[in-house]
Amino acid sequence: MSTYVDPYASSRETTEGTVFSVTGGDWDSLVTEIGQAKEERVVVNMGPQHPSTHGVLRLVLELEGETVTEVRCGIGYLHTGIEKNTEYRSWTQGVTFVTRMDYLSPIFNETAYCLGVEKLLGIEAPERANQIRVMMMEFNRISSHMVALGTGALELGALSPMIFCFRERERVLDIFELVSGLRMNMAYVRPGGVAQDLPKGAIAKIRETVAELRKNFKDNEKLLVGNSIWMKRTEGIGYLDLAGATTLGITGPVLRSTGLPWDLRKMAPYCGYEQYDFDVVTADTCDVYGRFLIRIAELEQSLRIIEQACDKLEKSEGQPVMVADKKIAWPSQLAVGNDGMGNSLDHIREIMGESMEALIHHFKLVTEGFQVPAGQVYVAIESPRGELGVHLVSDGGTRPYRVHFREPSFNNLQSTSAMCEGSMVADIIGAVASIDPVMGGVDR
Amino acid sequence: MSENERGSFGIHGTGDTSGYGGLVRSQVSPGSTERPFGGYFDQVTDDLERAYPDFADAIERVVVDRGELTLHIKRERLVEVSLILRDRLKFENCLGVSGVHYPADTNRELHAVYPLLSMTNNQRIRLEVSVPDSDPHIPSLVEVWAGNNWNERETFDMFGIIFDGHPGLTRILMPDDWQGHPQRKDYALGGIPVEYKGATTPPPNERRSYK
Numbered sequence: 001m002s003t004y005v006d007p008y009a010s011s012r013e014t015t016e017g018t019v020f021s022v023t024g025g026d027w028d029s030l031v032t033e034i035g036q037a038k039e040e041r042v043v044v045n046m047g048p049q050h051p052s053t054h055g056v057l058r059l060v061l062e063l064e065g066e067t068v069t070e071v072r073c074g075i076g077y078l079h080t081g082i083e084k085n086t087e088y089r090s091w092t093q094g095v096t097f098v099t100r101m102d103y104l105s106p107i108f109n110e111t112a113y114c115l116g117v118e119k120l121l122g123i124e125a126p127e128r129a130n131q132i133r134v135m136m137m138e139f140n141r142i143s144s145h146m147v148a149l150g151t152g153a154l155e156l157g158a159l160s161p162m163i164f165c166f167r168e169r170e171r172v173l174d175i176f177e178l179v180s181g182l183r184m185n186m187a188y189v190r191p192g193g194v195a196q197d198l199p200k201g202a203i204a205k206i207r208e209t210v211a212e213l214r215k216n217f218k219d220n221e222k223l224l225v226g227n228s229i230w231m232k233r234t235e236g237i238g239y240l241d242l243a244g245a246t247t248l249g250i251t252g253p254v255l256r257s258t259g260l261p262w263d264l265r266k267m268a269p270y271c272g273y274e275q276y277d278f279d280v281v282t283a284d285t286c287d288v289y290g291r292f293l294i295r296i297a298e299l300e301q302s303l304r305i306i307e308q309a310c311d312k313l314e315k316s317e318g319q320p321v322m323v324a325d326k327k328i329a330w331p332s333q334l335a336v337g338n339d340g341m342g343n344s345l346d347h348i349r350e351i352m353g354e355s356m357e358a359l360i361h362h363f364k365l366v367t368e369g370f371q372v373p374a375g376q377v378y379v380a381i382e383s384p385r386g387e388l389g390v391h392l393v394s395d396g397g398t399r400p401y402r403v404h405f406r407e408p409s410f411n412n413l414q415s416t417s418a419m420c421e422g423s424m425v426a427d428i429i430g431a432v433a434s435i436d437p438v439m440g441g442v443d444r
Numbered sequence: 445m446s447e448n449e450r451g452s453f454g455i456h457g458t459g460d461t462s463g464y465g466g467l468v469r470s471q472v473s474p475g476s477t478e479r480p481f482g483g484y485f486d487q488v489t490d491d492l493e494r495a496y497p498d499f500a501d502a503i504e505r506v507v508v509d510r511g512e513l514t515l516h517i518k519r520e521r522l523v524e525v526s527l528i529l530r531d532r533l534k535f536e537n538c539l540g541v542s543g544v545h546y547p548a549d550t551n552r553e554l555h556a557v558y559p560l561l562s563m564t565n566n567q568r569i570r571l572e573v574s575v576p577d578s579d580p581h582i583p584s585l586v587e588v589w590a591g592n593n594w595n596e597r598e599t600f601d602m603f604g605i606i607f608d609g610h611p612g613l614t615r616i617l618m619p620d621d622w623q624g625h626p627q628r629k630d631y632a633l634g635g636i637p638v639e640y641k642g643a644t645t646p647p648p649n650e651r652r653s654y655k
Contacts, residue, residue, distance in 0.1 A: 075617065076617040120510065247589070260563070262563060378539075378557075387539065387561075389540075402544045404543075406539050406542075411539075414591060
């Protein structure tokens, strides 16, 4: 056995093997050593477990005193191979995977993916399904922005906003639970429509929640908007102008903070967004404070869209929420039983007791899935973080040939270096928080 | 694109009771599209042809499928054409690069797909480059669209496409010492058998394939 010498621990041999003794360094010798160094350049690892790095993000910082001279991001700690996994499942099962990518905006991942599959199939979801999607997406935008604002404030030392933001987020998650049975990773949006229609009384509950949220958002705003301590930490921090943002492919609130009103809901409407009346919020400060104000203002725009969606949903009551083609539409609908959410008992009664054909169809569709004509598409939607693009390739089979997500978190995180180099260490936290990266989406 | 497929359940010999066992499907990729392409695609290709006289030589195929325009482009010309697309045709944004591995497409096994966006004109097109597995080199577009840096690293990591001229082409999602490129078709999904109440389910890539 060769003797292993550890530079940080003394060791001695015992009958049980080598025993290492780890002791702390001597501060005096450390100070002397640093004093002798020719330059003051220090390399510091921030993360991957630092609480202010939004999950498992690792930042390698080169510092000169308190000034950051170089920032490099280390990512990949949350890589789960979702893109690869979807190639081994049916097109419908893919929804269950992609919803787990960016875990703060599951509905967006699902909708983008389903719009891609629908484009490949050459079908369009029914109107009511689109209205439900829009309503769910805007709720999801609110819950995602709540986390962005709450944790962003927490990271800069403002504790109260976090508590209030998470309280409002809970209200939104309650709506998700009411509609889909799940609070996160719902797999609610399916190719061809949505998994099930809204339950009875949902619209009333949604309207009630919207009113509560609107009132509470107004109160929460007072905590930070115009707050002089907050502004000192955010104004002029994380500067990225339009030229920089375009070069780096930045989208979402970070791009809109440069003054460009680029929002795919307006520029390339999908799911019927052209029928809704809302404003694209911009700021012209290019800094963390501008992005913060944009997210705050987008909450109100989302509420406006939800209210309009509710009006439309009331009118479209009873219309289908899934395409009529039984070769694509997921056969069973969910229903709440006495043991929780599960397959609709009516459907089970039909396939088990009444219709052999229905049973065969159910079996074939659930196990084998449907075939999607060969080809490739790229579909993009406006997620809370920017352009969420899906590149789907089909070879004509029942499983995707390739699923690639153009994740806004992944692309926007590239701007960390541009935003932070030359700034103070403490400002990195604010800059990264204003990008709002979700590592589940970055690493996929 | 991919090999011929037999049957409906990926089962060979006996075992397929679906009644579709004799079915043979061959996959054909959509061929070149003839003009008119429709929408703004004619104008974009015309503008590109005017700005880049070697268009016919550089662009192997023009495909319009499902309302999307794809320019299949030779890798030697990729950077030149990209610069013209960016500066003259105002495609300011490249939304990354997505690799696709077609093992059956001999000498063009690895494809790199670049979705482009023009914010000025609100237009989208797509570039596609195909290279052989034995020589997986594509010039890097980081000089043209800096935001492609991480995307090219990801495609290198996942497919082994080497982007020549990239400022630091290292793995980005997988660990630095990882062997192989996970999203290639010849890289098995892997996994471990799952045991539950005495019954064992094989890892996903060994399960019966529903294709």
